[in-house]
Amino acid sequence: MNLKSLSTLELPPTGDFHCHLRQEKMMELCTPLIKKGGCDIVYVMPNLQPPITQVSQAVSYHEKLSQIAPDVTFLMSLFLHPGLDAAAIAEAARSKVIYGVKLYPAGVTTNSHDGVLDIEQYYPVFKAMEEHGLILNLHGEMISSPPAEFAKTDGTAAVTVLNAERMFLPQLHKLHSAFPKLRIILEHISTREGLAAVQQCGPTVAGTITAHHLWSTIDDACGDIFSFCKPVAKTPEDRVALVRAIVEDSGKFFFGSDSAPHPIQSKKGEGRTAAGCFTQPWATALVVGALEEGIEQGWIKEEEVTYKAIENFLSVYGRAFYKTPRSAGSEKVKIRLERKGEIIPEVVKSQDGTIEVVPYGRGKKVWSTTWIE
């Protein structure tokens, strides 16, 4: 395939196996944009306010989302917290809409203050998840060290946003060893070390890669608040490795946008900038565009970019790992990417104008995505 010479590219619908759809007005704004991004199935994060900790909450959230976008399949998740036990996991599995449980190391990202620190306390929960076939989704970052730990005497580095993922990786290996049959996903991988760690694990461990990590480095994370997310984008070498992971098509990595809309006030307000990049409406286009950029910049060769690799990353491997009801190719529905000069706008607004979200990649020219049904 000669991607750069194509004017049109038809693909099966994309699966987005990590997205934030929020609640209330923000949910109403974002949920209808899933299909614009080329996706027909999404795995929905549970970090609402309050977090989705009960099966009944997840079921109710699923109903709301399905009403807004009835032709999208929503896979739901629970927020790992001390109230979860084996009985709750069994109930979650019976719900049919809940596919996994999300672990947030406390405080590392938006609305994760109630997250976890001591992983072993959840071993009974993980055991139940393994038995019932639920997936464990890891926000694979350690929490940044408090100042009192800045001058460590044991020689280890203090944790910052830079090494937070790398420092977490022993936890991934520990969990995988303790629960070899538990399906685990290292979410939104941002480093070469994260990619390598997933490669080292058995087939029950996979990783997701976002669209924005294919486009950003730490320079963007620092200088552009709308490129600031957790994990922060890392070095150019990490960015190149993420792009290459798609074309290398190992079967270990698939798409999870981590699209995370924030009202503009949370990004540009008085306090700290909220972490998150909003990519949902251009999810597929940004991934395919990143492969073009990789060719353009000499990170990958034209001939390395195959239709199969794109399809696998965007549509096949994620559905297979999640054992989803709607598998790629099971229907004749396709999406079509076309070069129509579409530009990511400066802002996405709710109809009543009360919510404004600045999308990631504003001003970038992208493929347009339409549906062929």
Added chain:
Amino acid sequence: MNLKSLSTLELPPTGDFHCHLRQEKMMELCTPLIKKGGCDIVYVMPNLQPPITQVSQAVSYHEKLSQIAPDVTFLMSLFLHPGLDAAAIAEAARSKVIYGVKLYPAGVTTNSHDGVLDIEQYYPVFKAMEEHGLILNLHGEMISSPPAEFAKTDGTAAVTVLNAERMFLPQLHKLHSAFPKLRIILEHISTREGLAAVQQCGPTVAGTITAHHLWSTIDDACGDIFSFCKPVAKTPEDRVALVRAIVEDSGKFFFGSDSAPHPIQSKKGEGRTAAGCFTQPWATALVVGALEEGIEQGWIKEEEVTYKAIENFLSVYGRAFYKTPRSAGSEKVKIRLERKGEIIPEVVKSQDGTIEVVPYGRGKKVWSTTWIE
């Protein structure tokens, strides 16, 4: 000295050997605040719009600043650019108000687009500076690599905001070897490697340390736009090393705030966030406060913090290196730091309300600085 038990601390006036005073209304807002920060002498950066490239511009700028704050000594600088030659350097030295020339690697910081890349082209200028006793001030960062250089084949890392200072250090050594009598300052050091490089050089090389780098890490640089500056704050270990460099009192490091006010629109606007932290009005207080924080967090011992080390860093070494007309202790004027519960405000406004600057460290409780004359 038991810093934490003191309610009052009297010091000679601080010298700020790196500050941005801007022009027009921003200049009128910031210049009167120099004394509030405890400073009676400042070295003024030339990156105006247009940059100060001519002796006559520096002299005119000096006059304007002196009119606003007649009791502050302003040392002026020129912006290194291809138009500078040995004759211009001689003229600068004769001016009596120009003390140095600032090198900005092109594009690395605010208004440095006209800066330099190829250092050797300026060797004739540096030779003239060495002869005439002008100081070379280095913004010691390489420019971040463009995407086409992200996947380098020679094994070296691409340059990012993270390694930009470290990657610049060979240039410092090269310049020092080529011009051993030229006084060179590595400005706003942000890494342990930067500190070590200055230590390795002879007595003609010194380094400045800002107030905000004593308080920030990369986590702040990413998540708080008002903590974002160039060089970006690095790791906790770097932060600790900078605090320790003050109490270690080697004679190689002195204060340069790099206070860099930006209108709030440049920080919170649509484009990239402008790099720079505004610290001028609390310059001395933030440095002394950082030493207290260092004791509090266990990075330095109470007994390591001596009056002499504080005085040397804030007031003595800088004046000596610059061979200034007003030396510390030559007058009876002192500043007094007192604990009055002063809080750095959310915003500093011009009298007509047209300019708003959000200071670094807003909300932080700091020592109040008054003058005893």
